[in-house]
Each structure stands twice: as structure tokens, then as C-alpha cells.
Amino acid sequence: MKEKKTGRALGMQWFTTGVSTTLVLILLGVVIFFMMFANRLSDSVKENFTVTVLMSIRADEADVAEFEAMFDLMHYTNKVEYISKEQALGEQIDAMGVDPSEFLGANPFSASFELKLNREYAVSDSITKIVTELKQYKEIEDVIYQKDLVDKVNDNLRRIGYVLLTLAVLLSLVSFSLIRSTVRLSVYSSRYVIRAMELVGAEWSFIRRPFMLRSGILGLLSGLCADLFLLLGMTMLLHFDATLTEYIRPNMMVTVGLVILFFGLLLTLYCTYFSVNKCLQMKTAELY
Numbered sequence: 001m002k003e004k005k006t007g008r009a010l011g012m013q014w015f016t017t018g019v020s021t022t023l024v025l026i027l028l029g030v031v032i033f034f035m036m037f038a039n040r041l042s043d044s045v046k047e048n049f050t051v052t053v054l055m056s057i058r059a060d061e062a063d064v065a066e067f068e069a070m071f072d073l074m075h076y077t078n079k080v081e082y083i084s085k086e087q088a089l090g091e092q093i094d095a096m097g098v099d100p101s102e103f104l105g106a107n108p109f110s111a112s113f114e115l116k117l118n119r120e121y122a123v124s125d126s127i128t129k130i131v132t133e134l135k136q137y138k139e140i141e142d143v144i145y146q147k148d149l150v151d152k153v154n155d156n157l158r159r160i161g162y163v164l165l166t167l168a169v170l171l172s173l174v175s176f177s178l179i180r181s182t183v184r185l186s187v188y189s190s191r192y193v194i195r196a197m198e199l200v201g202a203e204w205s206f207i208r209r210p211f212m213l214r215s216g217i218l219g220l221l222s223g224l225c226a227d228l229f230l231l232l233g234m235t236m237l238l239h240f241d242a243t244l245t246e247y248i249r250p251n252m253m254v255t256v257g258l259v260i261l262f263f264g265l266l267l268t269l270y271c272t273y274f275s276v277n278k279c280l281q282m283k284t285a286e287l288y
Helices: 002-047 061-073 085-096 100-104 124-134 147-188 191-199 204-240 242-246 250-280
Strands: 050-055 077-083 112-117 140-144
Touching: 002 112, 002 147, 002 204, 002 250, 050 061, 050 124, 061 077, 061 112, 112 124, 124 140, 124 147, 147 191, 147 250, 191 204, 191 250, 204 242, 204 250
Parallel strands: none
Antiparallel strands: 050 112, 050 140, 077 112
């Protein structure tokens, strides 16, 4: 009867350890997910920065075709859109409801290119170099971009990144501390069994083996439960707002899931290894 009660108590302790580990891994997974989400959102914002290249009135169709081909091949361009004089005039008429060419006697707009930049070039220094390079061509009248907006967006994204990174580091430390405490208590409750095995001559590696196996299974199950909860949360989020599919990709879910499984296994095995070693190093008086 006593053995049954002891076994039930140990089982409950390991169950409690599993629940605690799962909750900690869920919190860690949420932070990792939001870090990846913020990074994807940052890339999307940067890729939508637009540099407008106004062509000179002297530029003919051959010049336009040559520049369009050149922009397509440039390493800093993600997307190139050509806007003809007629298209620019039509957009202005739609916006204002007035045709400026009627009272000016001619189309006042020039042809232009709108360049969407690759995310690594969507910073002020890189854009300044691109603008300086493009202005050297006589067929280009001007190059326009919103410098203040670029600086402000990059500064805000940088601050958000620092906050999320700091939160991830702090939560990782807290996770390690909590999992270590719960595993340590579970191992400590088996200290008499550990001492008995040590007294009959069992080697440390043999004594550690069942605890490591149990912790590995516990870490794996906790990680899978945390992954299931996170997958359910992401699915509900996408169901609530389908436009988020642009930022929440399947590879993001897979990455978060694998990271959580890795952390679950690593932390439980690491904590169990040192907790068992500490029990093995305890003096007899410290057992009571």
C-alpha cells in the first residue's frame, strides 16, 4: 500500500512537472512566434518602400525601354512599375475630377518608374546612394522618396525588435529557472531510491538512465502539447483575419514547433542530468 502511494505521489509530481513545462513552453513559443511575425512584417513594410524616378520630357520610348530593362536587372529592385504620361494624367483626373491638360494645353505629367526596393536596401544610406547614382543619367529628371518616413519606420521597427529580443531572453531565463525547479523537485523526491541504488553498487550512468529517459519523454510530450496549443492559436488567428496569411507562413509554424520541441527536450534533459548528479553527491545527513 505504501509503495502504491509513493508511486502515485511520484507520478503526480512528474505530471505537475509536465504541465508546468508545457505552460512555460507555450509562453516561450508565443514570444518566438511574435518575433518571427514582427520580422516578416518588417520585411513586408520595407519591401513596400517606393522610390519614384521621374523621366525627362526629352526621354523617348527607346530610353524608357532601356531604363525599364536596367531597373529589372538592378540588385536593389524588388518590383518595377512603369507609369506612362497618359496613365499619370488619367490617375490625376480620377483623383481631382478635373483634366489639367484642358486649361494647360498639354499633358503636364512626365513618365515615371516606381521602384519597390529589396528589404536590405530600404534604409536611408542605401537609398541615398541609389538616388545619387540615378541622378547622374540625363534622361532622369528627378528621384523622389519619403526620407522622413523611411527613417521613422526603420527606427520603430528597430525598437520593436529590441523589445521582443529582450523579452525572449528574459523569458528563456525564466523558463530555464522554472523547469529546473520543477524537475529538481521531482528528482529530489526520489533521493532515497537514488541512494539505495548507489549503495548496492550501481554506477552513476545507470542510476541516471531511467530519470533521463523519463525526462526525455516528458520534454517531448510537453513540447508536442505546447505545439498543439500554438497551432490551434495560429489557426484561430488566421480564421479571425485571413489577410494575416501574408505574414504567417507554414514554414513559420514549422520553425516555432521545432524550436519548442528542441527547448523542451534540451531543458528537461539538462536539468534532470544535474539534478540527479546533485542527489548522488549529497551526504547521508542531507537526505533527511
